[in-house]
Amino acid sequence: MARIATGIGLSIYTSCSSSDRDHTHQSPLKDKMNLRSLLLPLLLFLSVIKGKKAEEGMCSVFAPSCDTDSKPLYVKVTNPTLNPSCLQDLPGFTRSVFERDHALITPESQVFSPLPDWINTSGAYLITPAIGAHFVMYLAKMQEGSKSALPPKDVERCIHLKGFIMILTFYFSVFQVDSYAYLPPNTEHSMKCDELATIVIFERRYAQIGINVPELRIGSTDEHPLLETPGEIFELRKLLPTSGPYDFNIHIMDFNPGEYLNVKEVHYNQHGLLLLEGHGIYRLGDKWYPVQAGDVIWMAPFVPQWYCALGKNRSRYLLYKDVNRNPL
Structure with a gap:
């Protein structure tokens, strides 16, 4: 009995008689045929394994078009194709850009550190007043035993869950992926998490007008109907009411491959955007940027500003927009 170990947990057993061994030196052609008969099943097995790995979506810098249908929603936000580990052999490389009137902050340059007053949570501040904005946008990565802190006085907060589950204790609501909550200024609340969870958070100092105040809002993206977009073909949902008490809104915008903004927008509103799915081209000022999920x-x-979706799958992005306030 002879045993051939392949190095991947596969063993092929063959047997031969003593008379066969005695004649081995007399039949080189037969030896080659026997060897081929042994190697052929091994090669077939290896090809199956290779195909199986490709089917499982082993994405890399060189294979960004892997099928992610079987993966969690928004997996590219927390596990982007071009992540820091993929770029370790490209010292100094980043797609991030900072200009006077716009910035692109890509995953390889997002810096996480402990969030002040939060428990067991790391965060990356992506947009702040230091960049010229009047709001803050950051990612919070919560894990087992995590707990949030309150925002400063008179600051409103909107959260959108990207991964796994957490509990908002004020409303005692269990959050799934794609859930969101708007918390008016000075609302007592906390977020707790016993598993990994990634949240995108928007905060700004509330601009009060009149006596009306915004109300607590909790829901999920799919609960909101598609809105009319005259002259455009993308799909639009607004997560917050459009009434006067609310001084900003969060839009969810979907583009099929090849769809684009018809209007080349120039307006007084500020935006903070997170690309949740897909990839495409974004024009900002006189520059053109390839973008993908996680940017x-x-x-x-x-x-x-202008966007066009590329590739084979839809693009979806989450967009902050200030509304309902006179620019003066």
């Missing part, structure tokens, strides 16, 4: 964009007032 964050800041757009200052009056910067020319």
